[in-house]
Amino acid sequence: MRIAIASDHAAVALKAALADWLRSEGHDVEDLGTNGEAGVDYPDFGYKLAAHLAAGKAERGIALCGTGIGISIAVNRHPEIRCALVSEPLSATLAREHNDANVLAMGARIIGIEMAKACVTAFLTTPFGGERHARRVAKLGKARP
Numbered sequence: 001m002r003i004a005i006a007s008d009h010a011a012v013a014l015k016a017a018l019a020d021w022l023r024s025e026g027h028d029v030e031d032l033g034t035n036g037e038a039g040v041d042y043p044d045f046g047y048k049l050a051a052h053l054a055a056g057k058a059e060r061g062i063a064l065c066g067t068g069i070g071i072s073i074a075v076n077r078h079p080e081i082r083c084a085l086v087s088e089p090l091s092a093t094l095a096r097e098h099n100d101a102n103v104l105a106m107g108a109r110i111i112g113i114e115m116a117k118a119c120v121t122a123f124l125t126t127p128f129g130g131e132r133h134a135r136r137v138a139k140l141g142k143a144r145p
């Protein structure tokens with residue numbers, strides 16, 4: 001799968017670990033930064049990730065910051081993004097099944113790498129449930145019924 005990943009400075013290590021692991025699993029991963037320890041602003045990377053997905057350059061996104069909160073707010077400002085902030089895999093599963101989430105957000109200061117991998121696995125392998133959920137998800141989009 002084509003996956004784009006972005007973080008602020010607080011989640012650079014988690015981003016690198018997830019990107020390496022996803023590539024080793026055969027995914028096509030685009031790292032949108034940041035890539036250093038220098039402090040950056042999470043909205044810049046959230047907006048970059050959202051634009052990347054909306055342009056069709058990736059099918060799914062992973063958004064990381066210290067808590068996951070700031071960057072999830074940023075990506076969710078784009079009408080084509082449905083970002084779920086999670087810290088355990090059941091929420092990631094249900095975000096796919098019920099909300100057709102296309103971005104997963106996590107906090108590097110909240111969860112460790114193994115929990116993050118479990119969340120990402122659920123996010124990448126769970127299909128959207130459709131049916132009643134499709135009507136609700138449609139109301140989240142640009143053209144509100």
Ligand code: RB5
Nearest residue numbers: 010065066067068069070
């Ligand atoms: C950066 O220190 C921190 O504020 C940021 O990573 C994030 O937790 C914001 O929501």
